[in-house]
Amino acid sequence: MLAPIGLSHYLVLSAILFSIGMFGVLSMRNLIAMVMGLEVMFNAVLLAGVAVARYVAPLPLRVAQTGGEGIAMTLTGQVFGVFIITVAAAEAALALALVLAVYRERETVDATRLDSMKH
Amino acid sequence: MVSGSETSAFFAMVWWTTAVASVVAAWLMVFLRDLLKAAIAMAVVFLAVAGFLVMLNAEFLAVVQVLIYVGAVSILVVFAVLLTRDVFQGNIPHAHQGWVFLLTGVVLFLLAFIVLATPWHLLSASGMDAASRGALVATWVNPTPTLGRLLVREFVLPFEAVSVVLLAALIGALVIARER
Numbered sequence: 319m320l321a322p323i324g325l326s327h328y329l330v331l332s333a334i335l336f337s338i339g340m341f342g343v344l345s346m347r348n349l350i351a352m353v354m355g356l357e358v359m360f361n362a363v364l365l366a367g368v369a370v371a372r373y374v375a376p377l378p379l380r381v382a383q384t385g386g387e388g389i390a391m392t393l394t395g396q397v398f399g400v401f402i403i404t405v406a407a408a409e410a411a412l413a414l415a416l417v418l419a420v421y422r423e424r425e426t427v428d429a430t431r432l433d434s435m436k437h
Numbered sequence: 438m439v440s441g442s443e444t445s446a447f448f449a450m451v452w453w454t455t456a457v458a459s460v461v462a463a464w465l466m467v468f469l470r471d472l473l474k475a476a477i478a479m480a481v482v483f484l485a486v487a488g489f490l491v492m493l494n495a496e497f498l499a500v501v502q503v504l505i506y507v508g509a510v511s512i513l514v515v516f517a518v519l520l521t522r523d524v525f526q527g528n529i530p531h532a533h534q535g536w537v538f539l540l541t542g543v544v545l546f547l548l549a550f551i552v553l554a555t556p557w558h559l560l561s562a563s564g565m566d567a568a569s570r571g572a573l574v575a576t577w578v579n580p581t582p583t584l585g586r587l588l589v590r591e592f593v594l595p596f597e598a599v600s601v602v603l604l605a606a607l608i609g610a611l612v613i614a615r616e617r
Contacts, residue, residue: 323448331489342466346467347530354479372494397584408603411606417517422616
């Protein structure tokens with residue numbers, strides 16, 4: 319009844335999560351809600367990267383027999399997952415510190431009212 | 438790539454349950470007016486993604502995901518919500534939400550089209566000989582030791598660079614958020 323789960327399932331799900339996160343970033347007025355959307359976008363990219371690593375074999379594995387080195391390299395997607403999580407953590411800390419600094423300065427976190435550079 | 442439990446009906450059921458949960462939670466995160474509830478919904482999205490990482494043989498990443506996202510980032514967001522006292526004003530969209538909805542729909546359509554139009558099966562490991570396939574399965578059944586070796590050998594330079602980035606970002610966050 320249910321089709322076997324493949325790479326396309328993960329990638330379409332990742333695209334849906336990415337779009338919802340993007341909608342959150344672009345349509346909200348609250349800076350914290352925008353940061354939350356950004357984190358969901360990061361998570362969607364992480365999911366896509368790890369899924370591709372799981373289902374797609376790198377070129378050396380397909381053209382010829384390779385030793386342990388080539389097979390270890392199929393985990394490159396997971397290595398970059400580690401990097402994505404690290405960078406997202408750094409981004410979250412920095413973004414929320416900026417939100418707090420803006421709030422202390424302007425008494426608001428409403429993005430539509432942070433328009434001093436327009437005037 | 439590795440033949441396993443993907444074909445079983447149970448796996449498909451768990452997968453679809455987690456998928457629906459993640460999409461519903463993400464939707465709630467965007468449309469709940471109360472930012473604290475939205476933060477809880479965001480934590481549910483992170484947990485669902487951690488479940489998918491387990492299904493993708495990335496157990497180490499799943500644990501790191503729970504530790505960093507569910508444990509740290511969600512708490513950070515909740516603290517930011519509490520500290521900015523805009524909870525009662527909440528999660529209000531701005532005036533151009535319709536255009537953003539349209540733009541996001543176009544992006545989703547393009548992404549889905551690209552995913553479904555790409556012949557991914559050409560990139561599978563089906564042409565491999567039996568010995569390589571055996572080694573591949575052995576690596577993917579327990580990928581964490583190999584992942585650790587990769588991080589300190591082939592990828593040691595990006596690993597160190599990203600640690601410096603994290604340190605700089607944390608110090609920068611402290612400096613920016615400090616009371617003057």
